[in-house]
Amino acid sequence: MQRTEKDLLGELRGRLAEISDLAGTAAILSWDQSTYMPAGGAPARGRQLALMSRLAHERRTDPELGRLIDVLKSYAEKLPADHDDAALIRVAARDFAKAIRVPTAFVERFSAHQSTAYDAWTRARPANDFASMRPLLERTLELSRQYAEFFAPYQHIMDPLIDDMDEGMTCASVRALLVELRAALSGLVRAITEKPAIDDRCLHGNFAEAPQIDFGLGIATAFGYDLARGRLDRTHHPFCTRFSGGDIRITTRVYPDDLTQALFSTLHEAGHGMYEQGVAAALDGTPLGSGTSAGVHESQSRLWENVVGRSLGLWGHFYPRLQAAFPDKFKNVPLETFHAAINKVEPSLIRTEADEVTYNLHIILRFDLELAMLEGRLAVKDLPEAWRARYQSDLGLSSPDDRDGCMQDVHWFGGSIGGAFHSYTIGNVLSAQFYAAALRAHPEIPAEIAEGRFSTLKGWLDQNLYRHGRKFEADELVRRATGEPMTIRPYMDYLTRKYGELYRLAPAALATRA
Amino acid sequence: MQRTEKDLLGELRGRLAEISDLAGTAAILSWDQSTYMPAGGAPARGRQLALMSRLAHERRTDPELGRLIDVLKSYAEKLPADHDDAALIRVAARDFAKAIRVPTAFVERFSAHQSTAYDAWTRARPANDFASMRPLLERTLELSRQYAEFFAPYQHIMDPLIDDMDEGMTCASVRALLVELRAALSGLVRAITEKPAIDDRCLHGNFAEAPQIDFGLGIATAFGYDLARGRLDRTHHPFCTRFSGGDIRITTRVYPDDLTQALFSTLHEAGHGMYEQGVAAALDGTPLGSGTSAGVHESQSRLWENVVGRSLGLWGHFYPRLQAAFPDKFKNVPLETFHAAINKVEPSLIRTEADEVTYNLHIILRFDLELAMLEGRLAVKDLPEAWRARYQSDLGLSSPDDRDGCMQDVHWFGGSIGGAFHSYTIGNVLSAQFYAAALRAHPEIPAEIAEGRFSTLKGWLDQNLYRHGRKFEADELVRRATGEPMTIRPYMDYLTRKYGELYRLAPAALATRA
16 A cells, blocks of 8 residues: 555654654753752663663664655655745754764764763863863864764865754854954953943842742743743753753752852743743654754843843843842842943953853854864864963963863863854854844834833744744744844944943944944 | 673673663653653653653563573573572563563553543542543453453462562462451451540641651651662652662652651651662662562561651650751650550541551452452442442441542552552561561660661661562562561561550450450
8 A cells, every 4th residue: 555645754753753752851861860860870870861862863863764754855845945844854854864974883982982071071170180181182072073074075174063053054154253253342342341340249149049049030931931841940050951842941050159140040041941942832743843053042042141131121120029039138239230230241261150242252262272173273282271372362361270271161071172162152143133133023122121021022032933943944044033144233233232331432442343 | 603691691681771771761751750840741751651661661572582581591590599690580581471471552552541541530539520430440440351361371360460569479368368467457446446546636737848858858868768879859649769779769748737748658658768779789770670579668668657667666766856846846745645646546538548557457448349340249330339338347437428438549540450459468567577577686676766776677678678679579588588478477466566555455355366
């Protein structure tokens, strides 16, 4: 009996749902590992995660899946390009083609090395011991190169690594963006650092932990993060994870002496969470059922954390509630003082503590350094010195050690070298571009935010970004939502206006952005 | 190249470890479902659990596994019977032989029916609506019979169902035990109910939840429940679950108006937890790596909850701490009043709230009723009336409705009919038999308990029960640990002595136990 296209599509969906459920199961195992697992659970958890990963990889590279997709391509060609089925078959084909490039043995070897390197880093960093990490990092570099080779021919060895995070982007396109941005930022950073520093002492002190968490979660749910399909827990490093369309969880961390950690980590992860929760239910259980790229994902965390979450309008509404939650701390602190404090710009050594303006400088120098390593222009042994040189030249700071120097981020030490950092800056750039587009469509958004209402903004994002999942690649999504390709202009406008006001900068001081 | 026995055993262990890891993963998914999962996660969680179950079943019934076990049987025969490898091959063979008896399609059909019936029961019970459950329960009975038929020939249709819970036991042996126990208990229950009721008002009131949980967990960890390999969370129904040898979690529930719920649920589940934590590390990841039967498991929860946890000796040590934790409640309540209150005997309608003495009457009547249903002597439609008749004759109570009558327990409605309840009573009987054996070996145990020390008792249990996992069937384990087969004598001695003192019973009143 001839199987119809409907039968075949049903089989494809069944196979993809199983892969999705295995990935969701692995995500649950990881979440539990980070939140509640007792120490004794670690060895078996490692095995269970490896098993889920292997079972998923077997299914992702099953030749039967490839044959099924091939047969369905002719069906897809008869459909409009933006039809759900067409997108499903297109993305499934792309994922399959990528998955079969990498031999299973390599996946397992790389994964084992990543665990070893991560584990060593957790000890080496506190000990400021770069020497012990050097051979592991050299191996990471070698494996990252080998990984890229599976996708030869390529224009640049970083292209396959970038493509994994931000499909459709290349080393050339990322580099062009970062070069342009670095030039544009330099005048703004210089102008701000010439001004008197903002006093942010009101953010420090001793804040009870439970009200910190409750307060951040209160804003996150006001944004639209749905606790019927999510929850907030505490972890060492905040993250967002998807178990299924109905269960997308976020985590935060709490510092008793720094109000901003829990608050902005929660808003940041809620941005990721709302993106995932907003994916159309019809796409759940398929490869289309999550955010389209690391950069677009980061745009949503940064939009809600920074563009909305650090705006004066929002705090006009929420600051009295913060004062009520911590009356001893804020009763004598004016709103404007608090708002300035959460937006203080100050070159610093640590990326994760950087302000909005200097944050990208941290990213750009990391990108340049990993590019130099991948291209063979920089040896791993020379990384600490190169790092120090760039912090001196780009941020005017000398890092006293490697712990808070080139060993501060987990990315290179637990993962791969190349393509690890650029998504953060793409996220910053796109956060402003999307927000500007939402404002063009709905000029009433700032007034609503000032009243603690976010449904128009959230609705525009749901409609133009979230619901599409991976149906469109980042570039197409950006064009559809904003009417133009990715551009740094809205981002620089946003920074210039916001920090021009906060630091009372003369327009001439910002000349370099022209 | 000829594969050695070591190679083959290695392959067997690898296959069994994968089955164990799939089961552990399913346990994590279930635990999360009961503890932290938001409502929206339910549909995908059902699919993920079904997938883990199918993957495990495929591996448990893989003909290659059967061939491997067959080849290894000759190796096992050369080893002493209590060698770990011999036990492993023996138990793996038994599990495989049982697993292949039941067709996969039946497993899935039964499992789907169980979910449907459970879901219906959660609504029908509060509505006191037995009529809507009747067809579902009839189907459960039919499927339970079909399940038993896969193990034909058998002596009694309940034998295969009992064997799933308590390997080696049969309907005949369970019935003989329950008949003997019912007769022995009748005089004690009559004597107690003729005495004035104990005043247990001190246990009721308004108890803050966090200190309730902390207090119970404090005793559980003093017993020896290890938080480095476990944790305590809150659920609607308390349970214990094993993810691996290093991660065995328990849950409890808290009633603000009843101190005993959280306290004794925690001690009960800690008993299960200590059994699982005590299994030798070498058995982890194999079918030997957990408790040997439902009855022996229950003996450990009841031993720690009741024999130890409700003893005057223990409270001599812990009562001052309870008074300190809830000073308003207990400062004027003498130790003896508190101890009598937590041991109050009173025939009641609800099994889970029953005292130690009448608890078994609830079990015995349920066993008799499910036996009658399985044998076709009792129709499902007549169950409510038969239930009422037995509560009247056995406990002297008339149940006003089905909600707190035959619909009160989930077992028949969410699972299967036959073999669901007897393990609780086996647990009670064995709890006293094991404790008496420990006391013969270490007469100092009661004095240690009175000082809040439990390591001698825990050590004896580790050595004689826990570490063996499933290496020995219950009957052999009981004989090895206590020197005789299961017997109700130590249990009746325990009840008679304890409640004789508490209720000041004249020896003559207990004559029926002779």
